Amino acid sequence: MIDISPKNGSHPVAAAGIVKTEPDSWVDPSITYPSYKSFDDLIDVQRLRSLDGYITQRLRRRLKTDQDMKFYTGPYTLAGTQPGRPGSRMVYLARSSAPDSYFDLDKTELWQPTPDADEFAMLMEFIRTLPFRSTGRILIMYDDVPRSVTPHRDHVETEICHEFLWFRTNLRKPFFMLNPATGEKKYVSTYSAWFDSVNQFHGSDACDGLSFSIRVDGHFTDEFRQMIPRPERNAASTPSYWAARSEHSATNCNHK
Numbered sequence: 001m002i003d004i005s006p007k008n009g010s011h012p013v014a015a016a017g018i019v020k021t022e023p024d025s026w027v028d029p030s031i032t033y034p035s036y037k038s039f040d041d042l043i044d045v046q047r048l049r050s051l052d053g054y055i056t057q058r059l060r061r062r063l064k065t066d067q068d069m070k071f072y073t074g075p076y077t078l079a080g081t082q083p084g085r086p087g088s089r090m091v092y093l094a095r096s097s098a099p100d101s102y103f104d105l106d107k108t109e110l111w112q113p114t115p116d117a118d119e120f121a122m123l124m125e126f127i128r129t130l131p132f133r134s135t136g137r138i139l140i141m142y143d144d145v146p147r148s149v150t151p152h153r154d155h156v157e158t159e160i161c162h163e164f165l166w167f168r169t170n171l172r173k174p175f176f177m178l179n180p181a182t183g184e185k186k187y188v189s190t191y192s193a194w195f196d197s198v199n200q201f202h203g204s205d206a207c208d209g210l211s212f213s214i215r216v217d218g219h220f221t222d223e224f225r226q227m228i229p230r231p232e233r234n235a236a237s238t239p240s241y242w243a244a245r246s247e248h249s250a251t252n253c254n255h256k
């Protein structure tokens with residue numbers, strides 16, 4: 001089993017000893033945290049759900065051989081919570097040819113499918129239907145024991161907006177966004193989410209049985225990007241800005 005930790009340079013920000021621990025605070029006033037943008041009305045959820053047994057079977061097989069590395073949250077965990085290695089596992093379906101660097105997630109030219117991608121060929125086919133021009137990291141996160149994922153930010157660079165989609169084939173995993181100022185949690189109730197991973201925290205409660213989710217990073221298509229409203233500043237807040245605009249227009253529609 002391969003292990004990763006900040007000590008061996010898996011997280012460049014921590015490894016470089018950069019002291020920034022909080023993001024710059026300005027966000028557009030229309031945004032409320034916690035929040036996320038569901039893609040359920042933009043992707044083929046029925047096809048996604050149909051992969052549930054297929055992925056479950058393969059992850060159970062992998063559990064028997066204890067071959068997958070542990071998930072690492074990065075250094076930006078919620079104050080007072082446990083360190084960022086909660087014990088859940090990861091399967092990389094695309095891996096970078098460069099040394100691990102969190103800020104390479106969207107350098108799609110660096111990322112190539114791994115041999116494990118063959119085992120999850122139907123999932124890879126589904127991923128090709130998502131609105132990405134090109135993909136970078138492709139990762140399955142899973143666990144089979146009741147174990148929480150420590151609330152954390154992915155990084156603190158507010159002008160970096162990673163284009164990614166988090167998704168799942170069932171609703172089992174109690175995955176949440178958390179406002180660090182208020183402690184309020186919002187559980188993701190949908191099959192897919194793009195979320196602000198900088199200005200708020202995200203994590204997961206413990207749950208019984210096998211739970212898993214998939215995250216694909218990359219570049220959205222130009223056509224898709226045209227749909228995305230952009231905040232004036234704080235690019236990392238874009239998913240929450242979009243969520244705020246979507247809720248606003250839904251409310252207005254309901255009032256008509």
Ligand SMILES: [Fe+2]
Pocket residue numbers: 073152153154197202
């Ligand atoms: Fe994360």
